[in-house]
Amino acid sequence: MKKIRLPLSIACLALLGLASCDSQKVIPSLSKTDTLPPPMKHEELANHTDNVLLRPSTLQFQAPEFDKIKDSDFEEAFNIGLSEARADINKIVENTAAPTLENTLEAIEKSGINLKRAQTIFYNLTSANTNPTLQALQEKYAPIFSAFTDEMYLNSKLYQRIKDIPTSNLSSEDLRLKEYYLENFEIAGAALPDAKKEELKKLNQELAIASTQFGNILLESRKNAAVVVDTPSELAGLSAEEIAAAADLAKKQGSPGKYMIAIQNTTQQPVISSLENRALREKIFKASINRASKGDANDTRQLVLKLANLRQQKAALLGQESYAAWKLQDQMAKTVDAAQGLLKKLAQPAIKQAKEEEKVINSYIKKEGKKFSVQPWDWSYYSEKVRKEKYDLDEAEIKPYFEVINVLENGVFYAAEQFYGISFKKRPDLPVYHPDVVAYEVFDREGKSLAIYYLDFYTRSSKNGGAWMSNFVEQSHLSGTKPVIVNCFNYQKPAPGKPSLIAYDDVETMFHEFGHSIHGMFADQKYPSLSGTNVPRDFVEFPSQINEHFALEPTVLRNYAKHFQTGAPMPEVLIQKIKAAKNFNQGFMTTEIVSAAQLDMDWHSMKNIPASITVEGMEKQSLDSNGFSATAVPPRYSTPYFAHIWGGGYSAGYYAYLWSETLDSDAWEWIKQNGGLTRENGDRFRKYILSVGNSKNLNDAYKEFSGRNPSVDPLLRMRGFIK
Numbered sequence: 001m002k003k004i005r006l007p008l009s010i011a012c013l014a015l016l017g018l019a020s021c022d023s024q025k026v027i028p029s030l031s032k033t034d035t036l037p038p039p040m041k042h043e044e045l046a047n048h049t050d051n052v053l054l055r056p057s058t059l060q061f062q063a064p065e066f067d068k069i070k071d072s073d074f075e076e077a078f079n080i081g082l083s084e085a086r087a088d089i090n091k092i093v094e095n096t097a098a099p100t101l102e103n104t105l106e107a108i109e110k111s112g113i114n115l116k117r118a119q120t121i122f123y124n125l126t127s128a129n130t131n132p133t134l135q136a137l138q139e140k141y142a143p144i145f146s147a148f149t150d151e152m153y154l155n156s157k158l159y160q161r162i163k164d165i166p167t168s169n170l171s172s173e174d175l176r177l178k179e180y181y182l183e184n185f186e187i188a189g190a191a192l193p194d195a196k197k198e199e200l201k202k203l204n205q206e207l208a209i210a211s212t213q214f215g216n217i218l219l220e221s222r223k224n225a226a227v228v229v230d231t232p233s234e235l236a237g238l239s240a241e242e243i244a245a246a247a248d249l250a251k252k253q254g255s256p257g258k259y260m261i262a263i264q265n266t267t268q269q270p271v272i273s274s275l276e277n278r279a280l281r282e283k284i285f286k287a288s289i290n291r292a293s294k295g296d297a298n299d300t301r302q303l304v305l306k307l308a309n310l311r312q313q314k315a316a317l318l319g320q321e322s323y324a325a326w327k328l329q330d331q332m333a334k335t336v337d338a339a340q341g342l343l344k345k346l347a348q349p350a351i352k353q354a355k356e357e358e359k360v361i362n363s364y365i366k367k368e369g370k371k372f373s374v375q376p377w378d379w380s381y382y383s384e385k386v387r388k389e390k391y392d393l394d395e396a397e398i399k400p401y402f403e404v405i406n407v408l409e410n411g412v413f414y415a416a417e418q419f420y421g422i423s424f425k426k427r428p429d430l431p432v433y434h435p436d437v438v439a440y441e442v443f444d445r446e447g448k449s450l451a452i453y454y455l456d457f458y459t460r461s462s463k464n465g466g467a468w469m470s471n472f473v474e475q476s477h478l479s480g481t482k483p484v485i486v487n488c489f490n491y492q493k494p495a496p497g498k499p500s501l502i503a504y505d506d507v508e509t510m511f512h513e514f515g516h517s518i519h520g521m522f523a524d525q526k527y528p529s530l531s532g533t534n535v536p537r538d539f540v541e542f543p544s545q546i547n548e549h550f551a552l553e554p555t556v557l558r559n560y561a562k563h564f565q566t567g568a569p570m571p572e573v574l575i576q577k578i579k580a581a582k583n584f585n586q587g588f589m590t591t592e593i594v595s596a597a598q599l600d601m602d603w604h605s606m607k608n609i610p611a612s613i614t615v616e617g618m619e620k621q622s623l624d625s626n627g628f629s630a631t632a633v634p635p636r637y638s639t640p641y642f643a644h645i646w647g648g649g650y651s652a653g654y655y656a657y658l659w660s661e662t663l664d665s666d667a668w669e670w671i672k673q674n675g676g677l678t679r680e681n682g683d684r685f686r687k688y689i690l691s692v693g694n695s696k697n698l699n700d701a702y703k704e705f706s707g708r709n710p711s712v713d714p715l716l717r718m719r720g721f722i723k
Contacts, residue, residue, distance in 0.1 A: 085115045106478065210303055248493075249262060322604060328653075343601065420522075458490070469486070524691040689702070
């Protein structure tokens with residue numbers, strides 16, 4: 001996957017701010033019958049200075065002290081943190097004073113400091129560097145954290161206190177905070193009768209367990225799907241560096257003398273575009289698409305059906321006709337019809353273009369004297385050949401100009417320096433959670449320290465697939481904290497001593513994820529719940545997607561596209577080829593993402609889920625009924641390994657990438673019409689988009705930036721579907 005935020009599906013994390021606490025020699029624990037540790041006052045709890053998670057970090061901006069954190073710290077921190085957080089919430093509920101912003105909403109924002117710290121670090125590690133101990137804790141605490149969320153969101157007294165807060169003297173951000181909490185409480189079920197609340201709590205705990213199990217099983221299925229190759233001759237078409245990396249991976253995984261191709265998160269695998277061996281391409285593709293549906297211990301299909309049923313039951317209990325209808329209430333789209341409407345606008349031109357691309361590829365195959373029609377495992381290989389022929393563009397010719405650190409520092413950072421006036425300094429003194437991770441300090445326009453920024457580039461068996469951004473610490477004026485942010489990628493790690501060369505798509509991914517990070521870095525909110533990237537899913541991808549455009553801006557591209565050996569800039573003729581090929585294969589790329597978004601929406605729009613339903617049957621029906629079976633283009637994710645929607649936060653929300661891209665395309669057209677990559681435009685985008693978080697209506701924020709409502713036409717133009 002290309003972008004995923006921190007998988008904190010536990011809703012309470014959005015509500016737990018930062019506060020100091022004192023404690024004594026009491027350690028709450030969970031017995032076999034306890035769901036939650038008892039609420040205990042801060043003065044009753046021990047001051048466990050030996051557990052690094054139970055005190056603020058001494059590092060700059062409270063960056064995690066990874067060199068001191070042990071796996072064994074988490075369980076104690078969770079139990080103590082839950083006890084403290086429950087006491088904090090009880091204190092608010094039991095307060096006999098009239099409810100005010102300070103004694104209710106701000107008190108919630110400040111509650112649970114230790115729990116949030118422990119959870120935030122924990123879920124970053126289970127995404128980026130997990131192990132069996134952490135996975136076991138993840139499964140154990142999923143229902144416990146869900147129970148705490150429910151205890152808070154389903155508390156009628158707390159809900160009433162929030163409703164009763166007078167609004168006459170509140171600022172605009174204060175009013176937005178009250179609106180935000182009321183919306184979240186109501187969506188969660190705070191207005192339900194008590195009997196239904198108990199039923200909802202059980203459903204939420206089951207959902208938490210199943211979703212966590214899905215993520216852990218999927219990680220194992222991806223690891224086990226790796227394809228082992230016996231000889232280097234079978235890898236013809238790959239570069240010497242890629243073959244060396246495959247040999248190194250096989251050696252690390254216990255198969256010295258062989259070659260291993262790891263399976264990445266998406267359906268299509270990057271190596272297929274280069275491999276000449278058609279049988280191996282097919283083997284890799286099938287290993288990818290069947291990774292989680294082989295009938296073994298890592299088969300996710302029964303979990304998928306369980307999750308779909310539980311979600312539908314939850315929606316019905318909350319008075320909604322489908323899970324998607326329930327989930328979209330606080331998104332920009334608001335309704336299933338609105339989200340579906342966008343998908344339909346894109347599907348028809350995408351499928352039409354994909355069919356034309358398929359004809360061209362089949363003609364090329366026929367011209368080579370081959371007797372087959374293009375199959376999914378052939379598409380990227382032959383489309384690369386067509387691209388070379390049509391644009392004289394060879395991916396192998398491009399990669400030497402895209403070395404990872406050079407792209408980061410002289411591309412991503414350079415663009416941010418030009419557009420926003422910020423700067424970066426490497427911080428090797430900061431501890432990291434894995435040797436591959438690098439850290440930087442970010443400085444604002446005036447030279448003032450703005451954020452700490454970590455990057456984790458390479459794939460490994462302990463890491464989820466895809467690429468994402470998340471916070472270790474969120475910005476908040478209320479708590480006095482500044483952002484500590486991480487970007488994770490899954491680039492293939494080169495063999496020792498070799499350069500890390502990446503494809504242009506990977507370059508765009510790096511720019512994309514930094515767009516999430518800059519959204520978090522420029523946060524300027526009082527309240528952590530409204531800060532930075534804590535925005536609707538169908539808005540959160542907007543800043544990241546607009547940042548992708550910088551990759552091809554002439555001044556930026558010339559600054560980072562340099563040969564890793566000679567330092568020579570990329571020849572202008574090659575740059576023009578990349579730009580000319582920009583809309584190449586857009587039918588394929590749009591079809592695979594729209595079909596995945598439609599698949600997600602169809603799973604979650606069902607009003608009733610038939611007992612006879614199967615994963616394969618449901619997926620086929622979705623693809624057939626929406627016209628996607630007419631091409632050799634499979635969805636970007638198939639149901640059994642669709643991590644975004646079953647193990648992440650994008651259930652009934654994968655359309656969000658396309659919704660955000662509508663905003664992005666419209667905004668980029670505005671920027672180009674108004675001078676392009678200028679500091680004036682950067683300051684404007686920062687003021688109206690990046691720095692507002694969720695502190696105001698985001699449709700209004702967009703209109704303040706561009707002076708207009710967004711149109712889908714710039715997106716269709718950008719993808720080459722209309723002129």
